[in-house]
Structures are given as structure tokens and as C-alpha cells.
Amino acid sequence: MTLWPAWVEQLNHPESPLQLETPLIQLAGSAEESERMQQLASSRPDSGLQFIANDSLEQADPIWPQAGHGAMLSKRDGRIDPLQLLRALRRSLIQHKVELRATDVVELQRRSSSHRRHWQLITADGRNEEVDLVVICSALGSTKLLQCLGHQRPMDAVLGQVLELQLNKQAEQWSGWPAVLTCGGINLIPHEPDRLWIGATLEPGLIADPAATETMKRLNDLAPAWLEDSQLLGQWHGLRARPRERPAPLLEELEPGLLLASGHYRNGVLLTPATAEWVGQHIDKAMITSS
Ligand SMILES: Cc1cc2nc3c(=O)[nH]c(=O)nc-3n(C[C@H](O)[C@H](O)[C@H](O)COP(=O)(O)OP(=O)(O)OC[C@H]3O[C@@H](n4cnc5c(N)ncnc54)[C@H](O)[C@@H]3O)c2cc1C
Known part of the structure; x- marks a missing residue:
């Protein structure tokens, strides 16, 4: 959290714009997790963490996945577009005369x-x-x-799949949505008035399982109707290297x-x-x- 804002300031350039989109909200999946979040937020008053009670979440529009245990808002956390980041790093390396x-x-x-x-x-x-x-x-x-x-x-390969979804009309407004909403380890990232990225699966090995994306989209049976009814626009996958x-x-x-x-x-x-x-x-x- 200290280093990223300084990096973004240094790398941001008209030819390769880069921003840190904030904040991040993580839904609590259980009463124990909710308790831990509240303790963490109160023990670190300067960290930008704030616990949100469940009543406030229920008023969100469009309706968020409802786990019923509140959530943690992290004001300084968020998201960097990884493709923009690669472009910005490449430009900076060339400027510093690094041979690629x-x-x-x-x-x-x-x-x-x-x-x-x-x-x-x-x-x-x-x-x-x-x-x-x-x-x-x-x-x-x-x-x-x-x-x-x-x-x-x-190191072992752990495959991750991401879906790009087209939403129906009811979910067009993202007012109040954070840059990233995390639910049970799955990130929901709005990126157009009616589009959302959802990811990522955790699949051991090199071969993508189509069933894993269906399970992910159901969000452990917490998915709101607008998410269940969305249409698939695109999908991709990548490999993570996990040390054994x-x-x-x-x-x-x-x-x-x-x-x-x-x-x-x-x-x-x-x-x-x-x-x-x-x-x-x-x-x-x-x-x-x-x-
Ligand atoms: C779907 C998905 C979602 C993710 N979400 C997040 C997230 O939200 N936040 C986050 O922090 N991370 C996330 N990750 C993980 C993140 O992408 C990886 O941790 C990160 O890419 C690791 O970077 P890296 O440069 O170490 O490895 P990689 O990105 O895997 O790059 C390794 C590079 O080395 C090259 N290479 C391999 N062998 C050689 C060789 N012999 N000689 C020269 N080059 C070689 C490869 O071609 C590749 O370009 C996600 C990953 C996936 C797949």
C-alpha cells in the first residue's frame, strides 16, 4: 500500500496511462470472519480499513451477493489493470535503455x-x-x-479462469460498487455500465475445466439473480506458479x-x-x- 501509489505516479504517462482504482470490499463469509475483520479494523485505525455492517450492504444497488455477515472496506486497496501495467513497465524500461x-x-x-x-x-x-x-x-x-x-x-501449476459477463438491464448502475468486490475468494470487477469480470478459479494442473467456471459463477450459492442470468462474453485462463x-x-x-x-x-x-x-x-x- 505504500509502494503502489508511488509506482503508479512514476509509471503513469500519456502513452501508457496507469491508475490505482480503489477501494476494495471483501464480504465476510462467516460470523468468525466478520469478528476477525472488526478486530482488524479497530486495531489499525490508520490503515484505511472499515468494517461495514450487514444492514448497509443490503441497501446496495445493484443487489450484492448476500452472505449476511457484513464486509471489510479497504480504502487504499484496489486494482491495477495488468495489461496497462505491462505497457507502462515496457515503456519505462525502454526509456531507461534496458534491452528487451x-x-x-x-x-x-x-x-x-x-x-x-x-x-x-x-x-x-x-x-x-x-x-x-x-x-x-x-x-x-x-x-x-x-x-x-x-x-x-x-513449482506446481495452478490454473485460473476468468469470465467476462454481459449483465441484464437491472444491474446497469454500479453506484456504490468498489473497484473490486471479493466474495469467497472470487473477485467481481465491473468495467463497463453493463459488464463484469469474475475470477478466478483455482484448478490444479494445466487443463481448464468448464465446470469450474459454472461453480465460480454461482458464488457458493450466493450469486444474485442478475449475476446468474448474465451472458458469457468472453473468457481466458492463465497459470500461476505455486512453490511446492x-x-x-x-x-x-x-x-x-x-x-x-x-x-x-x-x-x-x-x-x-x-x-x-x-x-x-x-x-x-x-x-x-x-x-
Ligand atoms: C486468472 C489469474 C488471476 C490472477 N489474479 C491475480 C490478482 O488478482 N492479483 C495478483 O497479485 N496476482 C494475480 N494472479 C497471479 C499473477 O498473475 C502471478 O502471480 C504473476 O503473473 C507472476 O508473475 P511472474 O512474472 O513471476 O510470472 P509469469 O507472469 O508467469 O511470467 C513468467 C514469464 O517467464 C517466461 N519464461 C518462462 N521460462 C522462461 C525461460 N526459460 N527463459 C525466459 N523466459 C521464460 C514466461 O514466458 C513468462 O512470460 C492471477 C493469475 C491468474 C492466472
Whole structure:
């Protein structure tokens, strides 16, 4: 919450606009969760958290999913459009004269300590390069590169599907809706007067299950009629990299000059600035040590 507003200010540019859309509201799924939310909001008065009682939620328009236990409003939380973010990062990298190459690293080799440049990268476009420092951030592709160097960091794929829905007339007004409404771990994001994104499923493996989107759309039987009656406009899916038997993310200095910043599972966008800060600090440290 501290880093994101500063990042948005720095990255926002007429050619690649970027905003942080706020706030986020998370519905409580049980009386216990509601109790925890109330305690959290009162113990952190400066955090922008506010508990909303159920009576206020029932007056929302269009009618929200009703779990009956109130909700947490987080005023400084929200959403960044991930495609706009990628465009903004790409523009900033080019401005900083970072060379971008769309190719795979097929092998990473450790050279003997007598070499000034300690690492050798072999890329799919046939290049062979010697470098001082490597940051591995290739999600599911990281495991193979690390294995050749004797580091075991297995990760599993967890597939996520998202639906874009066209709503019927009753749900056209979004007044009072937050940038993101979260219900049982599913995000509801309005993005046009009558359109909504809903996501994402959590499916082990690489193959999307059509039944999983149906279950998601029912919101654990809390879906209002306007959501149930909506029409499918589009859908997509992606893979998250979840570290096996280790918590996400994997931020490690594995050897001098070899950093791993990957395995972000469900929070890679949220953690982008924090991960970048960790990487930056470790690069600075490595450069000072080697000079
Ligand atoms: C449906 C869905 C919804 C999500 N919602 C959220 C959310 O609300 N909030 C949030 O914070 N996160 C969310 N995530 C998770 C988030 O997208 C990931 O955590 C994030 O993308 C991880 O970023 P990454 O750069 O580490 O990995 P990735 O985005 O997986 O990128 C890894 C890149 O490495 C490249 N690569 C692989 N192997 C090699 C190689 N050998 N050489 C060179 N390049 C290689 C790949 O081509 C890829 O471009 C969601 C994910 C999905 C699928």
C-alpha cells in the first residue's frame, strides 16, 4: 500500500496511462470472519480499513451477493489493470535503455571462479552470453534452469479462469460498487455500465475445466439473480506458479550473483513493487561485494 501509489505516479504517462482504482470490499463469509475483520479494523485505525455492517450492504444497488455477515472496506486497496501495467513497465524500461529480448533462456551455466563474469546464458535464439548477475523470474520455467545448477525449487501449476459477463438491464448502475468486490475468494470487477469480470478459479494442473467456471459463477450459492442470468462474453485462463512445500513467493539469493524472484502464486501483481525492491537491494549488495 505504500509502494503502489508511488509506482503508479512514476509509471503513469500519456502513452501508457496507469491508475490505482480503489477501494476494495471483501464480504465476510462467516460470523468468525466478520469478528476477525472488526478486530482488524479497530486495531489499525490508520490503515484505511472499515468494517461495514450487514444492514448497509443490503441497501446496495445493484443487489450484492448476500452472505449476511457484513464486509471489510479497504480504502487504499484496489486494482491495477495488468495489461496497462505491462505497457507502462515496457515503456519505462525502454526509456531507461534496458534491452528487451523475447527469447527463452534454454540453459544457465556456472563458470569457474577465475572468470570475471560468473554466469553463462544460452538462449533459444542461439546466443551465448557471459554475465555478472542473473535474476531468475520465469515462474514455472525457473525450475528447469535451477535444476541444472543443483538447486531444487519445484513449482506446481495452478490454473485460473476468468469470465467476462454481459449483465441484464437491472444491474446497469454500479453506484456504490468498489473497484473490486471479493466474495469467497472470487473477485467481481465491473468495467463497463453493463459488464463484469469474475475470477478466478483455482484448478490444479494445466487443463481448464468448464465446470469450474459454472461453480465460480454461482458464488457458493450466493450469486444474485442478475449475476446468474448474465451472458458469457468472453473468457481466458492463465497459470500461476505455486512453490511446492514452501510458501510463496520465492525470494532468495541462491549463490553470489544468482537471485531467484519467482513463485508468486496468486499475488504476483500485488507484490510487484515489493519484489522489485527486494531485487534492487540485492543487486546493489552484489555489485558492492564484487567491486
Ligand atoms: C486468472 C489469474 C488471476 C490472477 N489474479 C491475480 C490478482 O488478482 N492479483 C495478483 O497479485 N496476482 C494475480 N494472479 C497471479 C499473477 O498473475 C502471478 O502471480 C504473476 O503473473 C507472476 O508473475 P511472474 O512474472 O513471476 O510470472 P509469469 O507472469 O508467469 O511470467 C513468467 C514469464 O517467464 C517466461 N519464461 C518462462 N521460462 C522462461 C525461460 N526459460 N527463459 C525466459 N523466459 C521464460 C514466461 O514466458 C513468462 O512470460 C492471477 C493469475 C491468474 C492466472
